[in-house]
Amino acid sequence: MTARVLIVDDIPTNVRLLEARLSAEYYEVLTASSGREAIEICQAGKVDIVLLDVMMPQMDGFEVCQRLKADRQTHHIPVLMVTALDQPSDKLRGLEVGADDFLTKPVDDVQLMARVRSLVRLKTLTDELRSRAQTGQAIAIEDTWQAAASISTDGGRVLLVDDDARNAQRIAGYLGETAQVDVLSHPQDAALAVSGGEYELVLVSMGLNDIDPLRVCSQMRTAEQSRSLPIILIAEESDRPRVLRGLELGVNDFITRPVERNELQARVRTQLRRQRYAVALRESVSNTLALAVTDELTGLYNRRYFERHLGLMLAKSQDQEREMALMLVDMDYFKTVNDTHGHDVGDRVLREFSDRLRRNIRGIDLACRYGGEEFVVLMPDTEASPARLVAERVRAAVADRPFSGSNGADMNLTVSVGLALNDVAVDTPDTMLKRADVALYQAKRNGRNQVVAAMDHALTANQQAN
Structure with a gap:
């Protein structure tokens, strides 16, 4: 899996070393020598993952990471901090400002590639979901940005898989507060335990006695219900080759x-x-997806959906x-409703009419709001006579019972309906x-307050011409 990796370091030797390692694995490499330059490159949308040095002049890596994660354009880009600092407090600070992972210098090749592969998978998933949301409506990206900014990690449901009771008790104690x-x-x-969907994270000990821990991870990754469930391995230093294999199987961290x-x-x-x-x-x-095909006011399908569906059904x-009928319905004098009673009442009338x-209409018919007070109904496998019966039923449903206006006053409203049948050959x-x-x-x-079919109109026009 290839990706565009941005290396951020003010020391050219460090940049060349990391660039050579990543290029050998067919990653496309970009470089930046300062935090400001790195932020500009990320904002341009050219980056899949950032390898960020901590010790830099003017703006250190912690500040760069914090700014990237605070910006809605760049907050989804994984950041892998690369640092000579090896104190736990430094690692903790990096994760708290939003870093997705970190490496300690001198960088170990196995850890470098394992972390990069894991974060590239994360970025690929995030990009796919973001692009789908963006395809539907821009508001979805706004909603997900707000959701990301407000996400709390308290009260997470964690499953710890460990057959050593003492180790398990200690690990559980570390996490018990949050x-x-x-x-x-x-x-x-394990696979059965996570199948119910109640857990948000799984910790798996590499020191299991009677079963291969990677087999446990593989079984969870294979099941549909737990395919995207984050997994963290707890490993010994000697387990590093198997940890790498686990990351290739889809383990998220170790x-x-x-x-x-x-x-x-x-x-x-973080997970x-x-x-x-x-x-x-x-x-x-x-x-x-629902917003993209439905009308927000009435809950009917919208014009965009109807036009596509009409082409398929025709x-x-x-x-x-086979025959197919199309019914176009327009509320008569609807502007008067808005002018007299206000748009709130007008909206209520449209919902009631819907x-x-x-x-x-029948179960097989498709009703859509075509725009404003105009509606359309697609009637598959329908000839002229049943189409007219449905249209008359809709007309009567409006005319025979008043609508509620402002201050409880009744309004008698009507609709006009135009019907058309498809011409099998040329329509x-x-x-x-x-x-x-x-x-x-x-x-x-x-x-107004009547149904006219296209064939009726054609007949009348011919009679008038003769």
Whole structure:
């Protein structure tokens, strides 16, 4: 998996060394010699992951990372801090300002590539979800940014897989203040334990006795319910080759023994934050897909959805040589409602009309808000006679019962309806809509509160011409 990696370091020798290592693995490498330059490159949208040196003049790595994570344009870019500082407090500070991971100089090749691969996978997932949200509506990105900014990591549900009771008790104690930790002493049950979706993170000990810990991770990654669940390995220094293999299998992070309390808490918070952000993105995508095809006021499908669906259904009816009807409905004198009673009442009337429309069409019919007070109903497998019956039922549902106006006053409203049937041989969505629109216009000219079919209008026009 290739990616664009930005190396940020003010010492050219360090840059060349990291550049050579990453280029050998076919990563595309960009470089920056200052924090300000790094921020500008990231804001330009050219970066998948940042390798950030801590000790730099003018603006150190901690400040650079903090600024990147505070900017909605760049907060989703993973930051891997590379530092000569080896105190736990320095690592903790890096994670607290938003760093996704860190490496200590001199950089070990195995750790470098393992961390980069893991963070590139994270970036790929985030980019996919962001692009889907952006495709639907820009507001979705705004919502997910606000969600990311407000994410708390308190109360995380963590599963610890460890068959050594003493070690498990110590690790659980480290996390007890901020997370709910359940210990699983039978590792072979891990996949079943996480299948219910109640856990947000899994810690797996590499020191399991009767089962390969990577097998446990693989089983969780294979199951649909836990495929995106974050996993952290707790490993010995001698486990490094297997840790690398675990990262290739989809493990998200690892920590080596002896486990330092603050580092463990920071890594757990990082994974919980990522997980909750990913959940927020997925929910945003689902909501955005709904927003993209439905009308917010009425809950009916919108014009965009209708136009695409009409093309598909017309092509199907033509291929199968079946009838299809189109009904265009317009509320009569609706401007008077808004002018007399106000737009709030007008909106309420539109919602009420939409409910009556739904109740009076058939299950196979598709109702959409076409724009303003104009609605359209697509009726597949429908000939002229049943189409007219449905249209008359909709017209009567409006005319026979008043709507509520301002101050409880009743309003008697009506609709005009234009009907069109498809011509199996030559019709297009535009020609069908045009005929329905012409029929609707004729219904308005004839006095409103009536149904006119395109064939009726054509017959009348011919009679008048003769």
